[in-house]
Amino acid sequence: MHIFTSLDIESCRKTIAGEGANRVSFVYHLKISDIDGYKTWLNESEHSFSGKRLYRVKADPVAREGMLVDEILIDEFYSVQKGLDFLSTLGGALERFCSEYAILVIKPEPPIVFHLVKWISRLIRLFKGTTDKGTPSANWSAENIAVWPDDKQMEVARAQNLDETLFVYNLNKYKPVAQYSDVNEGSKNVSGKEAYDRYSKIAGFELLRRGAYPVYGGKPICIFSSDKDCMLAQHWDHFIFVRYPQRRNLLATIESEEFNKGEVHRDAGLQRVAICMGKEA
Structure with missing residues (x-):
């Protein structure tokens, strides 16, 4: 994955070509200083160049490792x-x-x-579904x-409106080899990705x-960031x-006994994660 501190389009083109991608998506992380200018850009950019704006999310007002964003956008283009x-x-x-900003x-x-994941969720809800009510512990x-x-x-997440739809952004870095604190949990040859799976x-x-369920995802190719740090x-x-x-669905999930059984595998498989929560903007 390549990292650029400016919009180096030609370098990006070569990087995308190296991945053999036919489609490309941009995930924008924005700290907005000019609201009016941003709204104008939103109107001008939506559907431009045959692109599709899939998601626009207002991020929870809390920093992750010093990074605070106001909104996250996802645009997809069927032509690189x-x-x-x-x-x-x-x-x-x-x-x-x-x-x-970072793209x-x-x-x-x-x-x-x-x-497919959406339909699987519907089937599971039909036979094994559960409904979360009230305020989770x-x-x-x-x-x-x-x-x-x-x-x-988590403090900020729990303070938001629990009835609103929640989006959770996950950017994962896997360990080359999973590291279990208890050797009985996995074999020595398990990769970080396998442990996360x-x-x-x-x-x-759950x-x-x-x-x-996941509504979008993919392989990171490169990133443009206005801040090298x-x-x-x-x-x-x-x-x-x-x-x-x-939002209460997430809060109820992490308190469940079944979910807790899987935590050891996430700890073993992931090296680092950028995670952000938010609602529809």
Whole structure:
């Protein structure tokens, strides 16, 4: 994964070509300083160059490792050339209305993947579904905040409207080899990705039975950042964007006994994660 401190379109083109991507998506992380200018850019940029704005999320007002963003956008282009033309024409405007920004370029996974997950969730809800009500307990807290939301993020998350739809942004960096504190949990030859997949299988069921599931994701290719010290300015392995029907679904999930059984695999498999929560903007 390549890291650029300016919108180097030609270098980005070569990097994307090296990944063999036919489609490309941009994930924008924006700290907005000029609201009016931003609104104008939103109107001008939506549907430009045959692109599609898939998601616009207002991030929870809390920093992750010193990085505070106001909004996250995801745009997809079915032509790499169209996407690069978009960046070349409209990307530079970000500097005028954002005090900080980062653009993650990803090779998106096939849409059929997320359509299948959505239908699987419907089937699981039909036979094994559960409905979360009221205010979930607030006992859960992570020991390893490198791979989980920290206490401040959870405090802010719990203080928001629990009835609103929640989006959770995950940018994962896997360990080359999983590291289990208990050798009985896994073999010596398990990769970090394999350990994380074990976690996903356990935690994923708890999400699916609540109607929550990944709605987007892909492989990070490169990142443009206005701040060379931005926490995102490093190598990442996988981007996952998850939708929960209600915020309380996430809070109830992490308090569940079944979810807790999978935590050891996430701890073993992940080296680091950039994680952010938010609602529809």
